[in-house]
Amino acid sequence: MAQDVRLLAAEDRLAAWELSRLAFGGSRQSPPQLLELAPGRYDWGAFDDAGRLVARAVDREQCHWFGGRLVPASGVASVAVAPEIRGTGLARRILTALLAAARDRGAVISTLFPTTQAPYRRVGYEAAGALAWTVLPTSALAAIRQPSDVVLRPAEPADVPAVPGPAAACWSGRSRRSTRPRKPYWPATTGSPWPWGGGGAIEGYASWDRGPGYDASGRLSVFDLMGLTGPATTALLAMLGTWTSVAPALELRLPEPDPAILLAPFVGATVQSSQPWMLWPEHVAGSVDLLLTDDMCPWNAGPHRLVLDGGYGRLEVGGGGDVRPALLDHF
Ligand SMILES: CC(C)(COP(=O)(O)OP(=O)(O)OC[C@H]1O[C@@H](n2cnc3c(N)ncnc32)[C@H](O)[C@@H]1OP(=O)(O)O)[C@@H](O)C(=O)NCCC(=O)NCCS
The missing domain is CATH 3.40.630.30 (Gcn5-related N-acetyltransferase (GNAT))
Known part of the structure; x- marks a missing residue:
């Protein structure tokens, strides 16, 4: 059973690299650059009673561009759990610690490219797009x-x-x-x-x-x-x-x-x-009051409120008409 979830130190990096190689494949030779700690990158690890690294995940300090603003974020990568201990809650545990620390440094969202969506969905991520x-x-x-x-x-x-x-x-x-x-x-x-x-x-x-x-x-x-x-x-x-x-x-x-x-x-x-x-988080709740213009079909025009709730979005007639999306001005 894993005892300890903590940030990795320089001396843990070889074990972290080995765990990633075990999970994702790759050369048996240790690339020295992967053993160095980089600024803006936080390597998390979970250790068993014997002090062996059995799970890892990386939080990368990022900003994502939403609607003309940079939103502080945690870019999650290299999530891997030792094969013999998978399914015992380690990924959940290490991601919980990682997200709490990312939140403390100012991240309000988190993103990742999943190899499999189900475990991430279980901890609050949801598919949001594709590259x-x-x-x-x-x-x-x-x-x-x-x-x-x-x-x-x-x-x-x-x-x-x-x-x-x-x-x-x-x-x-x-x-x-x-x-x-x-x-x-x-x-x-x-x-x-x-x-x-x-x-x-x-x-x-x-x-x-x-x-x-x-x-x-x-x-x-x-x-x-x-x-x-x-x-x-x-x-x-x-x-x-x-x-x-x-x-x-x-x-x-x-x-x-x-x-x-x-x-x-x-x-x-x-x-x-x-x-x-x-x-992450999977469900963002909120609303924004929009002013829609439509010269061609004027019956569509007027103030509308876009409401996000419970994973669904709906557009309702009404609201203060405060915002006209800047993007539309450009097209
Ligand atoms: C994916 C991986 C990190 C999950 O780690 P884990 O420790 O086994 O996951 P957990 O036990 O913490 O499970 C967390 C939740 O996801 C669910 N889950 C885990 N693996 C799942 C799977 N393959 N399918 C569906 N649900 C899964 C668990 O049931 C759990 O939900 P619950 O707590 O509500 O029951 C691990 O299987 C692994 O290292 N795989 C190989 C490397 C990999 O694919 N990494 C992901 C890179 S994006």
Whole structure:
């Protein structure tokens, strides 16, 4: 029976790595970099009476981008329990300790990519979206016009502090997904990352890897595509469309769903892989008063209240009409 749940110390890291290798596979050689404690990363472990590490989980300090705000979060990873002791409540115990500590350092939500959803659902996470690789002919984007008031330029390392919003939005969140650490993120891809500047402000960002070949095998792999406004995203999509002559295939890593598909004809697009992500707490309760406008069907217009309760959302007529979603202003 596990006695002790605590943060791992440097001397526990080899045992932690061994437990992960046992659960997830991998080389038998210990990569030294995995044995170092990194800032913003909290390794939790559970030990049995003999002091043996029998469970582990990692809390990564992150911020997720929701509706234009960075929300402090705990990104959970590397959850593993020794095979002979699974099903005895250890994952629940270690996650309980991890979430309490994450809460103490300011995290209000937690996210993870599950290999299996059931154990996480039992402790309060729920599936909230997916990160998908979508493949499409680059020519599908070739007809998109560059917005006239948009300036595209290559990113410089000096731009990093100026792109906290888009960069923070870039993993599985955007305003409707998660995640990236708050610390400046610079993509380690072999292609050029490009921010989008309009009026001096960077409002969008893309990074990609240009694979080999400029015949039919040419491919552009876009890891990040994000825009805070419709024109910013359109500018980046139009730029991607210009690759059609040398990279006929385009693969985009996008959350599901992503508003980019409202801005471009994704003709011939197929989802190559999709990785669901989960959010804790499972049920968020609250309400927001919206003012809807609809010139085409004015009977839909007026104040409405969006209510989230018990895992369900409903839109009711009424409320103060306080909020008009900023996102809608951009499309
Ligand atoms: C997934 C894993 C971490 C679960 O650890 P565990 O210690 O066995 O889980 P617990 O005993 O704490 O179970 C927590 C809850 O999840 C439920 N649960 C656990 N495994 C489950 C499964 N495979 N299917 C359905 N429910 C499961 C338990 O019933 C329990 O709910 P309850 O308390 O209401 O009964 C463990 O099986 C493991 O290490 N698997 C291999 C590595 C892995 O897949 N890690 C996840 C990476 S995302």
